[in-house]
Amino acid sequence: MKNIAITKDLQSKMTPQGVLKDLLEGNDRFVNGNPEGADNAALVNQTTAGQYPKAVVLSCIDSRVPVETVLDQAIGDIFVARVAGNFENTDILGSLEYSCNVAGSKLILVLGHESCGAVKAACDGVELGNITAMLSNILPAVKKSADEVDGETNSSNKEFVAKTVENNVRLTIERIREKSPILAEMEEHGEIAIVGGVYSLHSGKVEML
Template identity: 85%
Template structure:
């Protein structure tokens, strides 16, 4: 059981590679049904005056993908930024920059998931209130998938949806590097890594690219 929160000294000794492996090991425990568990009371007390998360995860809002749970992480371990369709915008970018440049996180993980409702809606060209603008962020991935996948270019085509989920993660990572000179420089200097993966609703497994 985890009962000690990450300290600044411990965070400083972590590497992007070790942090990614830690998250993947946690996901394996989740899939195997053997999470470590945590002493939440102890962790709450230890993090009152500060936090030193090792990573920041940009994920969808989907209720079936509780990020801390699927990576078997506890209080103080990771930052999580959530928006339907797990794409970047100026607010998300600022959050990622804060996580890494200010708070010392070593990893940015963009996490898509199987059968994403936002991706399906973008594939179908849904227009509804503020959702229309939200989905416009996913359309570049839709257009790319239309050139790569045969058959119907809508949510009835499971292969098309899966490819769009993957392309959306990859294009989001590309745009993070373009739009955030801070994160790009940190990655170039080996201070952080920016990576992507997709969560399977069927298995609970996160597959990295």
Template identity: 85%
Template sequence: MKNTAITKDVQSRLTPNSVLKDLLNGNERFVNGNLEGADNAALVQQTTGGQFPKAVVLSCIDSRVPVETVLDQAIGDIFVARVAGNFENTDILGSLEYSCKVAGSKLVLVLGHEACGAVKAACDGVELGNITHLLSNIAPAVKKSADEVEGEANSSNAEFVAKTVENNVKLTIDRIREKSPILKEMEDKGEISIVGAVYSLQTGKVEMI
């Protein structure tokens, strides 16, 4: 059971690779039904005066993918930014920059998931209120997938949806590097890594892209 929060000294000794391995090990515990557990009362007390998370995860809002749970992480372990379709925008980029440049996180993980509703809606060209603008952020992935997958380019084609989920993660990572000189410089220096993965609703497993 985890009962000790990450300190600044511990965080400073972490590497991007060690953090990624830790998150994947946590997901393996989740899949195997062997969650580590945590003394939340102790962690609340220990993090009252500050936080030193090891990673920031950009995920979808999907209720079936509670990020801390599926990665078996506790209070103070990770930042989580969530938006339907797990894409970047100015506010998300600022949050990622804060996580890494200011608060010392070592890893940016863009986490898509199987059968994403936002991706399906983008595949079908849904237009509805503010959702229309939201889905425009996923449109580049839809277009890319249309050139790579045979058959119907809509949500009725499971292969097309799966490819679009993957492409959306990849393109989001590309845009993070393009739009955030801060994060790109940190990655170039080896201070952080920016990586992508897709979560399986069927198995609970996180698969790296």
């Protein structure tokens, strides 16, 4: 059972590769039904004065993908930024920069997921209120997938949706590097890594891209 929160000293000794390994091992525990468990009272007490998360995860808002749970992480372990379709914008980029450049996190994980509703809506060209502008962030992935997958280019084509989920993660990572010189420089110097994966609703497994 985890009962000791990450300290600044411990965080400073972590590497991007080690943090990714840790998150994937946590996912394995989740998939296999043997999560580590945590003494939440102890962790709350230890993190009241400060926090030193090892990673930040950019995830979809989907209720079926509770990030800390599926990665078996506890209080103080990770930052989580969530928006439908797990894309970047100014606010998300600022949050990622804070997580890594200010608070010391070593890893950015862009986490898409199987059968993403936002991706399906983008594939179908849904237009509704503020959702229209939101989905425009996913359209580059839709267009890329249309050149890579045969058949219907809408949500009825499961292969098309799956490819768009993957492309959306990859393009989001590219845009994070393009739009944030701070994060791009940190990655270039080996201080952080920016990686992507897709969560399976069926198996609970995170597959890295």
